């Protein structure tokens with residue numbers, strides 16, 4: 001698959017800061033990918049995303065986005081990206097549509113006209129289509145001060161997609177949203193990604209949101225700890241196991257030993273690891289009648305906490 005973002009040895013040293021916020025980070029994002037950037041407070045997520053979107057200068061490193069070098073062709077980079085940051089710059093005294101119109105005019109996308117109906121037909125169609133996709137089509141001509149936080153986020157999405165960016169960057173897009181708005185925002189993002197064949201790069205603190213990503217990149221103290229599909233991270237970080245028991249424990253133990261499985265015997269039964277064969281495959285081979293069968297599949301959140309606390313000398317691997 002085509003690479004759309006390439007970061008090599010990115011370093012950011014803030015002036016006066018003792019240690020660099022980003023310490024030589026390298027990663028690739030593929031075209032069309034849903035890429036989640038995860039890490040604890042202060043890990044360097046916002047710093048990295050700000051550099052990638054040309055809003056913050058880096059100390060060193062090479063960055064290519066959509067084939068353009070960030071240092072040599074920042075304008076072309078900007079033309080190919082959309083940005084949704086934590087603090088939106090929306091004008092509350094204007095209507096939603098006026099906010100969009102102002103943005104696209106400043107962007108040089110369409111010439112400014114004092115009324116919606118005087119704007120070009122393709123502008124009006126794009127606004128209507130995107131507004132419908134996120135569900136704010138009935139509020140386009142209302143002033144923003146009447147909008148809830150979730151509606152403002154949706155307007156930001158519409159605004160950031162007007163120029164059909166190849167990559168959409170989002171820094172904690174769901175912070176401050178309720179669970180229902182969070183979920184619907186995800187649905188819209190996925191829909192837009194599919195329909196517009198876009199790449200999504202986002203940071204989040206919500207691990208359940210990252211479960212839906214194609215790949216997750218975990219950054220901690222300015223360094224990348226791990227990159228991979230959610231299931232790969234889980235596999236590396238936590239061994240999956242199932243708990244089984246039988247009336248005839250001795251026979252079950254002998255069987256598990258004969259199958260050369262890694263297991264531990266507890267009062268509740270046998271904890272059997274299943275990193276290779278699936279639980280179904282293991283159970284199918286067992287002759288002993290089971291009295292208990294519970295399968296544990298770790299969430300990404302468990303895997304993540306495991307990784308971060310391991311660094312802090314916590315729970316151990």
Ligand SMILES: Nc1ncnc2c1ncn2[C@@H]1O[C@H](COP(=O)(O)OP(=O)(O)OP(=O)(O)O)[C@@H](O)[C@H]1O
Nearest residue numbers: 014015017021039040041042043044045046047048
């Ligand atoms: N303007 C700045 N000047 C000096 N240091 C900064 C500045 N901005 C961020 N930092 C420091 O850089 C490090 C990384 O911060 P950054 O905002 O990138 O973290 P983050 O991963 O986005 O955290 P959060 O999850 O809290 O948003 C932190 O130690 C922070 O204190």
Ligand SMILES: [Mg+2]
Nearest residue numbers: 045046047171
């Ligand atoms: Mg941040």
